[in-house]
Amino acid sequence: MSEISSPRIVIVGAGPAGIRAAATLAEAGLHPMVIDEGNRAGGQIYRRPPAGFVRTPEQLYGSEAAKARALHALFDRLAEAGRLTYCARSSVIAVHEGRLHVLGEGGVQGIGYDRLILATGASDRVAPVPGWQNAGVYSLGAAQIALKAQGVALGRRIVLMGSGPLLTLVGAQLVKAGADVAAVLDTSPWRQQMRGFRGLAARPIVGLRGLALRARLGRRYHAGVRLERIEADASGATAVRWRDARGREHLTPCDMVGMGWHLRAETHLAELTGCAFIYDERWRQWLPRTDEMGRAGDGVYLAGDGVRLLGADGAEIAGRLAAAACLTDLGRPAPSVSADLHKLARLERFARGLACAFPWPAAMVRALPDVAIVCRCENVTAGAVREGADFGGGEANRVKSVSRAGMGRCQGRYCQLAAAEVVAAELGCTPDAVGRFRGQAPVRPVPVGAFLREG
Known part of the structure; x- marks a missing residue:
């Protein structure tokens, strides 16, 4: 495994949290390295399509188009000006004794760090439904990636199931793109959704946007459903069997199923760095323990949905906070964080409302x-x-x-x-x-040949 020189600070992830952390450090005169699995910075929520893609940011990101443009432009300016080092199409597969083991196109490289900011984001949280192992069953995130990155729907007739904002968002995006969405099945009853209203009121505009997306789904949307089975044949999914809120049985034909219950924090790298974890009863998952700035100990900082499930806006704030904490710990001037901490508290109230309104189907x-x-x-x-x-x-x-x-x-x-x-x-x-499964390296599947090629 070859060695390459490393900057003082390494950021893993180039989504909203990673971009804001990098910008804050660059503005302070430091030169961070940003490692990301994507071809271009933006993360999942602001994923950028290939060059020559004809759909506009407004078509891709909807009401978030301006934020996406701003983040993309900010990162590109910093990279073009040489104020950061960007390692695209690279995946951190292990962390050990102050070193990252990074899989890239040239093989596996070792990168040392003095300070590490993990902005690893989150992935779909899925719940097993009988038949979900069959071909044609995807996560909501996979359906969204295919739509954003390639402009395609993964099926000719689609059923979406789960609960949470992403269920509504992906459904509305597919409908807008012209896909045949047969049904959007939400396991959270209307009464439960109303219980989260107080928290959701912390961000009324976002709440109204969600209702507008829900309205776009029309009669496709069903709340309080009971999922019974995904039917399939040798070719894959053929139908979803479910019961509505009144107990009536339905069989909805389809050739693609998308499923997801909000998000699951991506924490494997945080565990390998030695971070402590706590079980969050509200989200019913294990999350890393940090202070309000994202400090997790031993020169490690966490930001974004990998530690707090607060969405893109919360991730941007958390990225700035983690970078500010890093600067403070290095004895360098850091920007004021009081406004960001106040905003973060409001976003956390909103997130609590989401967790209440759209619970994990235990x-x-x-x-x-x-x-x-x-x-x-x-x-x-x-x-x-x-x-x-x-x-x-x-x-x-x-x-x-x-x-x-x-x-x-x-x-x-x-x-x-x-x-x-x-x-x-x-x-x-x-x-x-x-308890929870112990994380281990490599955190992603790695071809054996990658360890044999010189990075």
Whole structure:
């Protein structure tokens, strides 16, 4: 593994949090390195299409087009002026003793750092539904990436299921693009959604935009549904079987299913750096512990949805705060953060409203039939997870060893939360008592040849 010189500060991720962190450091006279898996900076929410793509930012990002343009232009100016080093199409696969192991086009390189800002974002939080292992079933994020990056819908007739703002947003984006969206199935009842209204009132304009998107879906949208099964044949998904809020059964034909229940913080790198974690009952997932500025200890700072699920606006603020904390700790002048901390508190109230209005479907997951697949990578059923709980004593990693849940390509990203719910139901405890799967390197699948090529 070859060595390359490193700047003092390395930022992982070039979404809103990473861009704002880099800009804050550059304005202070430092030269950060930004490592990102994408071809161009922007992250998932402001993902940029290939050159020559004909759709405008307004078509891609809707009401967020101005913010997307501003962030893209800011980062491009800094990179073109040589005020930062940008490593695109590069993935950090491990962290050990102050060094990042980075997979790029030339192989694996070792990059040292003095300070590390992790702006790794989040991925879809999915809940298993019988039949979700079949071809033609995608996450909402995958459907959105295909639409933004390539201008295509992943199916000819589409059913979306889950809960949260992303469900409505992706549905509205697909409808606007001309896709045939047969149904948008929300597991959160109207009454539950209204319970989060007080928190959602913290950002009334955003709330109104969400209602406008919901209106665009019209009769396609159904709240308070019970998902029963994704039907499939040898070619993939063929229909979704579900019940509406009144208990009436429906069978909606389709050839593509998109699913997601809000977001899951991407925390594997944070764990490898030694960050402490706490179980957040509101979001029903493990999140890294930081101070209000994003300090996580030992020269490590966290920003964005990888630590606080506050969306793009919150990520920008968190990026500035993490950079300011880094500057302060280095003994350098830092910008005032009082206004950002005040804004962040308002965004956190809004996020609490979202978590209340669109909850994780714990009861649905706990009631999965034994034959339902929980871990798609290893084809592990709910029954096998329950047996693992009985034999393994209920601790997450012992259940993992016995059942193989979480041992596949995704390393538990898609199954860990569901497996914890199944184990907790089997043993009569709470998910936090079950614990979480230990993260390990490499955090992404890596071809063996990458370690043999000189980076």
